[in-house]
Amino acid sequence: MKKIINDRLLKLSGHLLNTDNILDIGCDHALLEIYLCLKYPNFYITGSDINQKPLEIAMKNISKYHLENQIKLLLSNGIEKLDNNIDTLVISGMGAINMINILQDVRNYPNIKKIVLSPNNDFPYLRYEMNKLGFKITKEEIVKDNNKYYLIIEYSKGLEKIDNYFGKLDLNNSINREYYLNILEKNKLFLNKITDINKRDLLEKENMMIIHKLER
Numbered sequence: 001m002k003k004i005i006n007d008r009l010l011k012l013s014g015h016l017l018n019t020d021n022i023l024d025i026g027c028d029h030a031l032l033e034i035y036l037c038l039k040y041p042n043f044y045i046t047g048s049d050i051n052q053k054p055l056e057i058a059m060k061n062i063s064k065y066h067l068e069n070q071i072k073l074l075l076s077n078g079i080e081k082l083d084n085n086i087d088t089l090v091i092s093g094m095g096a097i098n099m100i101n102i103l104q105d106v107r108n109y110p111n112i113k114k115i116v117l118s119p120n121n122d123f124p125y126l127r128y129e130m131n132k133l134g135f136k137i138t139k140e141e142i143v144k145d146n147n148k149y150y151l152i153i154e155y156s157k158g159l160e161k162i163d164n165y166f167g168k169l170d171l172n173n174s175i176n177r178e179y180y181l182n183i184l185e186k187n188k189l190f191l192n193k194i195t196d197i198n199k200r201d202l203l204e205k206e207n208m209m210i211i212h213k214l215e216r
């Protein structure tokens, strides 16, 4: 199949099944929707965006692939227009704070059984808040795309005790390991420049934690 989506969305798509009834919040170009419809025959999916402009681009992309009957688009903020048949939420390519704001009322929608997120930043904060919202990590992985690291994290309903800094990332996996080694290197560079004692202390503690975990 022609490459429609980048490696980040490709990895994310691996967390979605043809039996999932998906709302992709912040669908923008709708390329994930198009990819899934081409991958799975007779697949139906909804994409939403808070802005009209991305939806116009999405519509053009959808028309190009003649998928108007399979992809529904909604102009909507977060989960405000959630249909009862939706059981899976996808949010990708936004900051963690925005994602958590969008999901604040997710408990009011008992049909949601799976949430797949790919935040740009603040991974520990996201893990902490998702646990508070009553979701536990099923799987997670780091993806390197265009020389940047992204988290793809899949949730199901439930509570768990978890280390919010490392989550359930498999540290034997080379990309996951590389992600933490990269933080270590960045912190070392910062440490050469920063004079503020409190900030230095925080970075040093973070480095110690990473070294300790990777050595195990």
Ligand SMILES: C[S@@+](CC[C@H](N)C(=O)[O-])C[C@H]1O[C@@H](n2cnc3c(N)ncnc32)[C@H](O)[C@@H]1O
Residues within 6 Å of the ligand: 009, 025, 026, 027, 028, 029, 048, 049, 050, 051, 054, 076, 077, 078, 091, 092, 093, 094, 098, 102
């Ligand atoms: C950077 S794009 C990400 C597109 C795509 N999901 C991806 O991962 O490549 C973020 C999109 O989210 C939309 N967005 C931001 N906040 C939103 C919200 N509260 N509800 C719905 N869409 C939102 C923006 O308009 C934008 O089109």
